[in-house]
Amino acid sequence: MTRKPTGDLRRGWTTGACATAATKAALIRLWGGAFPDAVSITLPKGEVPVFPLALAECGAGWARVGITKDAGDDPDVTHGALIIVTVRAGVGVQFKAGEGVGTVTKAGLPIGVGEPAINPVPRQMMRDVVAEMAEEFGQSPDVQIEVAIPDGAEIAKKTWNPRLGIVGGLSILGTTGVVRPFSCAAWIASIHRGVDVARADGLTHVAGCTGATSEKIVQALFDLPDHAMLDMGDFAGGMLKYLRRHPVARVTIGGGIGKMAKLAQGAVDLHSSRTQVDFAQLAEWAGDPAVGKANTALEAYEIAGAPLAARIAQQARSAAQALVGDQSLIDTVVIDRAGNIIGRAGV
Known part of the structure; x- marks a missing residue:
C-alpha cells in the first residue's frame, strides 16, 4: 500500500478507506471485470492512495476482496487487520456487519441502534464508489455491502467499543481516510x-x-x-x-x-x-x-x-x-x- 511520510512518521489509512477500496475491487469483479492487483480510491480531501489486494474470491452472484490495513507509524490496534468486503445484489446500498464488525446498541452515536458500526463518512465513501462503478459498468447501483474483520471481536476488547455500546467487533471508522501518527x-x-x-x-x-x-x-x-x-x-x-x-x-x-x-x-x-x-x-x-x-x-x-x-x-x-x-x-x-x-x- 502506498504511503506518504508525515515528518519522520509514516501515515496510514483508516478501516473506512480500506473497506472502500475493497468494495471497489469487489464490484469490478462482480460486474464483469477481472480482479485488479491493486485499486485506488479518492479520499474526501482529494488524496488517491493505492491498495494492493490481499484476498480475492468470487462465486455465483458475489465477490469478496480483502485489504490489509496499514496504519503507518500510528500505534493503532487495527494495524495489520484484514478488512474484507463481500458484495452482492441488494436494494439500494445496504450495509451489513460481517464477522468481527460491531453492532450499535446504545443511542448517542452517529449510527442508529441496531445498525452495523460503519460510520457515516465510510458509508458515503462506499456509496460513492458504488455509484462510480455502476456508471462505469452500466449496472444498477443496488448492492449489499458486508464488511468483516477476522479476529475483530477480540481486537475490539482493546478499544472503547464495549464502553460505547458497540458489541461484537470493531467499528469502520474515518473522516478523512487518513491515519495520522499519534493523532x-x-x-x-x-x-x-x-x-x-x-x-x-x-x-x-x-x-x-x-x-x-x-x-x-x-x-x-x-x-x-x-x-x-x-x-x-x-x-x-x-x-x-x-x-x-x-x-x-x-x-x-x-x-x-x-x-x-x-x-x-x-x-x-x-x-x-x-x-x-x-x-x-x-x-x-x-x-x-x-x-x-x-x-x-x-x-x-x-x-x-x-x-x-x-x-x-x-x-x-x-x-x-x-x-x-x-x-x-x-x-x-x-x-x-x-x-x-x-x-x-x-x-
Whole structure:
C-alpha cells in the first residue's frame, strides 16, 4: 500500500478507506471485470492512495476482496487487520456487519441502534464508489455491502467499543481516510462519543481519569457504570470543553498527583512532553520552600503531606470548573501510585 511520510512518521489509512477500496475491487469483479492487483480510491480531501489486494474470491452472484490495513507509524490496534468486503445484489446500498464488525446498541452515536458500526463518512465513501462503478459498468447501483474483520471481536476488547455500546467487533471508522501518527484528534473524538452515549442514556454523573489506576478507584468510589467512564487520559481540555457544550450534571476528574497538579496549575494537556509541573507554585501552596526543590509532584507530596494534596485537588477543581462552566458540577480525586486517595474536592 502506498504511503506518504508525515515528518519522520509514516501515515496510514483508516478501516473506512480500506473497506472502500475493497468494495471497489469487489464490484469490478462482480460486474464483469477481472480482479485488479491493486485499486485506488479518492479520499474526501482529494488524496488517491493505492491498495494492493490481499484476498480475492468470487462465486455465483458475489465477490469478496480483502485489504490489509496499514496504519503507518500510528500505534493503532487495527494495524495489520484484514478488512474484507463481500458484495452482492441488494436494494439500494445496504450495509451489513460481517464477522468481527460491531453492532450499535446504545443511542448517542452517529449510527442508529441496531445498525452495523460503519460510520457515516465510510458509508458515503462506499456509496460513492458504488455509484462510480455502476456508471462505469452500466449496472444498477443496488448492492449489499458486508464488511468483516477476522479476529475483530477480540481486537475490539482493546478499544472503547464495549464502553460505547458497540458489541461484537470493531467499528469502520474515518473522516478523512487518513491515519495520522499519534493523532490527538482521534482520542479526543472518542471522548466526545463517550459523552454523547452517556447523555443519550440519561446519565447524570460521568468521570474522566488520567489512567487505568485512577479510573478503577473512581469507578469503585462512586459505583459508576462502564459507559459513565470517559477515557480522558491527558486530554482534560478536550473533555471539559466538549462538556461545556454538551453538559452532564456531575463530572468527577481523577488522577495521579502529578497530572492533577498540572490541571490545578491551568494545563489542559497533561502529557509529560507538553506540560510540566511548576514546583515553585507548589512550594507556595504548601508554604514550604523545600517543595520547590522536588523532582516530582509525588516527592513534593512526600515533603508537604496531605495539605498539599488537598490544595491540588481544590485548585484542579477550580480550574476544571472554569473550563466546563456552571452547567456541570466538578469534583476531583487525587491518588498516589498505590491507588490510595490522598486528596478530594467538591461534592
